[in-house]
Amino acid sequence: MSLPNHGANAHHVYERLGLEMPETVIDFSENVNPIGPPAFVKERWDSYAPLITKYPDPHGEPFLSAVAKFHNVSADKVIVSNGAAEIFASLAKRYENKRAVLIHPTFSEYAATLAPYNVYIKEIIATGALPLEKVFGEIEFAEVIYICRPNNPTGYLMPLEEIIRIADYAKRYKCEVVLDEAFLDFIDEKESFIPYLKDFSNVIVVRSMTKMYAIPGLRLGYAVASEPIVDEIRSRMPHWNSNAIATTIGADCLEEEQYRLQAIKFAKEMREQMTVFLEKWNCIVLPSTANFICFQLPNPSLSKEFFEYLLANGCVLRHTENFKGLDGKWFRVGMKQKPQMEHLQKEMTAWFEENLSS
Ligand SMILES: Cc1ncc(COP(=O)(O)O)c(C=O)c1O
Structure with missing residues (x-):
């Protein structure tokens, strides 16, 4: 069954894959400003x-x-x-x-x-x-x-x-x-x-x-x-x-000029931190100017497994099945607040250690 064509509304991804949705889910598939409205x-x-x-x-x-x-x-x-x-x-x-x-x-x-x-x-x-x-x-x-x-x-x-x-x-x-x-x-x-x-x-x-x-x-x-x-x-x-x-x-x-400047600064900081983390694990990260980044695993054939592991652990990435040229072998991550980004990195690290090291 095909995955939803848009990010956000994370329950649809769980439904389509027939996976149980954990009680706590962080939706990195949507990419609105994590600071919240002014x-x-x-x-x-x-x-x-x-x-x-x-x-x-x-x-x-x-x-x-x-x-x-x-x-x-x-x-x-x-x-x-x-x-x-x-x-x-x-x-x-x-x-x-x-x-x-x-x-x-x-x-x-x-x-x-x-x-x-x-x-x-x-x-x-x-x-x-x-x-x-x-x-x-x-x-x-x-x-x-x-x-x-x-x-x-x-x-x-x-x-x-x-x-x-x-x-x-x-x-x-x-x-x-x-x-x-x-x-x-x-x-x-x-x-x-x-x-x-x-x-x-x-x-x-x-x-x-x-x-x-x-x-x-x-x-x-x-x-x-x-x-x-x-x-x-x-x-x-x-x-x-x-x-x-x-x-x-x-x-x-x-x-809201100050709010905008703060959001731009924050998105850049989160993007840079996430890029450093992913590159440490030899992922390929596309240079982004927005509040999301797109990356690929060093072994893209493991993409589905990785995606579902994160879903099971309450982290929803944006799949790229319907993006021509990315074809499910890349992921998009919307930037969130620091604790949520750290949580994502913790869950990713657990999977990377099992599946990428050696
Ligand atoms: C590139 C791009 N343009 C436009 C839109 C639509 O934005 P809006 O929420 O204003 O309809 C989106 C929503 O995800 C988007 O990603």
Whole structure:
């Protein structure tokens, strides 16, 4: 039976494998900020309750204006969504019966949302740097290319100059670029493509609020693009698509500069510690810029055994069965708080000592 296509909701992994779920489970398969939502969310929680008695603003205010201010763009170029996932779902019809380029391994929702629309998908495999000439060659024949920057699940950050070159090349061939910056908050806003959008009406930048601000259950995301594209995405979304609590909290989240800096620093520290640990055991670790890392055992044929051993001991890694180019031989670990990372290392050490030494 196939494993779930997404991280999180760990009980599904146990169900699919027919394994009993231990009482305590730490879910390293999801990759939201382990620090948890900004403190104000809890402090002001009671003040959000009255919001549920009224219809929310159909365009997602006050979040819409907060995003426009944060990125210094006009609000006409922003569309607020019920998570970044809703943008991909609403955008897909735009490419019906057309040709799309996907660079694997990557987030599975690009292919999943295009699937109902008879889109011809050209796949390129790259776990690290992109084969640019190949990408350019495919862009010439395609109507859209999806790029995840930094990429999930590898954490690879394509250089900004490269994405600008791709956008430029795509513009010449009337190809659009759907640029997923869901994890960019963990790097530096200076890395975002949003300031370059004024020169590239063919690029749609998609952002998520659920990763950095640890609010995946609340659902909030947005896209920044040219007005005609924003209007088209909006036309396919339900009225009142984002809820009033999410848009109110989201607007305040964007004010949380210190919180963001702390999260970036923490993710880097945890990533580095985990990399040192894994490399000590001769695992291959892909250099990541996000709050997760991807690694392979020195003997990948033991991957299934290793995965199930950790599951039995309450540690859920993100399998890579459905990531083309990784094919179940790699794992993704979302960074957690220090005690949880230490617990994972303890459980891994027990397995490594049994199975890797000698
Ligand atoms: C790369 C990437 N983009 C977008 C999303 C969707 O994020 P949201 O929770 O905002 O829908 C995810 C969720 O895992 C993701 O990994």
